[in-house]
Amino acid sequence: MLTEEQRVIFREILDLNWEFSHTEENWGVKWDIARKLNQRKKDLKMSMGEEAYDHFMNMGREMFSPRKEEVAEEIS
Secondary structure, three states: OOOHHHHHHHHHHHHHHHHHHHOOOOHHHHHHHHHHHHHHHHHHHHHHOHHHHHHHHHHHHHHHOOOHHHHHHHHO
């Protein structure tokens, strides 16, 4: 599904996303992480093509997001 280069980029995206979410540093540090994250997402989209990238990301969201029933149970 992904080439080795795309796997490396995607792994960097995951790592940067985690780092951004868990960084309590000043906003300058978070801004730098966000800039790198955005660039790597652009790199992956360019490598895969926009349609394949969108499909890949949507499939990942569906696989790893809580099911609608689970969300409904948490709300009630």
